[in-house]
Amino acid sequence: MxxxxxxxxxxxxxxxRPGAGMLDAMMSAKVGDDVFGEDETVNSLERKAADIFGMEAGLFCPSGTMTNQIAIKCFTNPLEEVICDETAHVYRYEGGGIAFNSSASVRLLYGDRGRLNPELIEPHINPDNIHYPKSSLVVLENTVNRGGGSYYTRDQIEPIYHLCRLKGLSLHLDGARVFNALVETEDDPKDYGDLFDGISVCLSKGLGAPVGSVLLGSNELIQKAKRVRKVLGGGWRQAGFLAAAGIYALDNNIExxxxxxxxxxxxxxxxxxxxxxxxxxxxxxxxxxxxxxxxxxxxxxxxxxxxxxxxxxxxxxxxxxxxxxxxxxxxxxxxxxxxxxxxx
The missing domain is CATH 3.90.1150.10 (Aspartate Aminotransferase, domain 1)
Known part of the structure; x- marks a missing residue:
């Protein structure tokens, strides 16, 4: 050149941009109307992603912002509070969506290159007092964009999980680049299913798909999430062409x-x-x-x-x-x- x-x-x-193999997979995809649950390839992608992380179900969405915002909406109620790092994508780069979509406030913490720990989180969990919003959700980002791609190990996440369980908070992972972390830590992604109530996995970053993210969680969460996705205008039709790219990415582009x-x-x-x-x-x-x-x-x-x-x-x-x-x-x-x- x-x-x-x-x-x-x-x-x-x-x-x-999709390479030849990914394009072939997209063009040969079996498709149907996903709003009716009839797109075989979308269904396969959702099952595959859920299985990788040991979760019950998945929901294919156009973007990581949508999967994160759906999760926050599902895990909070108005007048409640989300705890995250001040560099977090859900706070800085999602258009004020936490306030707009969920009517929730945000408690910002100052972690180590965007990474939180229980000692940092616990003092900022609000007591049961009508003067304060109810602390209901902790959001971690892995890897951390503004942290220069810093990442958590499973051993760093587990104490945060135990704190959230003790205090009755949900724990969500903005895993836009989670596979970048996993290939470094060599942690088993299935273990994540035991730690997080929701996981957002982006397919269109390092994995190379043209578009799309998957929200992972329990069957109950994903059924609720489908309603929120519909309200946000995220109902797919023949989305299998895009889902096929995601499957190809998961099969070929992680290592x-x-x-x-x-x-x-x-x-x-x-x-x-x-x-x-x-x-x-x-x-x-x-x-x-x-x-x-x-x-x-x-x-x-x-x-x-x-x-x-x-x-x-x-x-x-x-x-x-x-x-x-x-x-x-x-x-x-x-x-x-x-x-x-x-x-x-």
């Missing part, structure tokens, strides 16, 4: 996430050697967040890279985010490294 025409898109792992993590580490090592980079957040998975010195503004830096065929996003005044994914190959990675080294 001609370097002048090379484009390395590091804006997000949502920019991937290869380690390749994305290796490429992210190459970027981390490169950035640490550059004089204009003041800090790099520890790289655990496929997200690289770094800070520029005072001589470089993030918007201008993004434009400079774009002119050389490297796309990325700002993440604050002096902050930049790179995200590696299956459509970023070694040639693109090397092009990015060389481009970064030419900037002064």
């Amino acid at each position: 001609d370097e002048k025409r090379m484009i390395a898109d590091l804006r997000s792992d949502t920019v991937t 290869r996430l380690k390749e994305d993590h290796k490429r992210a580490k190459v970027l981390e090592d490169t950035l640490k050697s550059l004089s204009y980079v003041t800090s790099v957040m520890p790289v655990d998975t496929n997200i690289v967040i770094f800070e520029l010195d005072s001589h470089h503004q993030s918007e201008e830096f993004v434009e400079t890279l774009a002119h050389s065929g490297v796309k990325c996003n700002t993440f604050g005044k002096q902050m930049i985010r790179f995200v590696t994914h299956l459509d970023l190959n070694d040639s693109m990675l090397e092009h990015t490294v060389q481009t970064l080294k030419k900037i002064h």
Whole structure:
């Protein structure tokens, strides 16, 4: 590929496009009307995802925002409160949906790169007092986007689960990139079914499907969730074409996430050697967040890279985010490294 025409898109792992195998699976999918429960491929995806995590049932939705918002609606009532980290996607990047959809308030905590623990959570569980909203739900994010792809191990989650059970709170996982965490921790995803009341799994990030997320939980939760999905306009018709991409992604694209993590580490090592980079957040998975010195503004830096065929996003005044994914190959990675080294 001609370097002048090379484009390395590091804006997000949502920019991937279906490959030949995934397209073949989509085009050969058996479909039906999912609102009537008649799409065989959607049903297969929901069963498959639920089985992977040891949950009873699943619900295929257009986006992770929808699965998260449905879960929060199902686990809370108006005048209740959601506990999460201040960096949480459900709080920062879902359009104020907790207030709009669920009429619930939010208690923000300040964890370790977005990760919470029982000692941090417990003091913020409200007592039974009419002056306070009822604490009813804890939301964890794994991996943590604004934490630079930081992740929980099962051993870190289990004490939070026990605290929630003791205090009568539900526990939901925003698992947009949960498989990125699992390939690093080597935890069994089936164990998650014992810890969480709801799990949202995104198929369109590192797994490479064009669209879709699955909400997992008990049969009772998913029946309630179907009603909420319908109200939000999320009822599918012949969605099996999209579900087939999700099945292909689960069958073929989990273990290869380690390749994305290796490429992210190459970027981390490169950035640490550059004089204009003041800090790099520890790289655990496929997200690289770094800070520029005072001589470089993030918007201008993004434009400079774009002119050389490297796309990325700002993440604050002096902050930049790179995200590696299956459509970023070694040639693109090397092009990015060389481009970064030419900037002064």
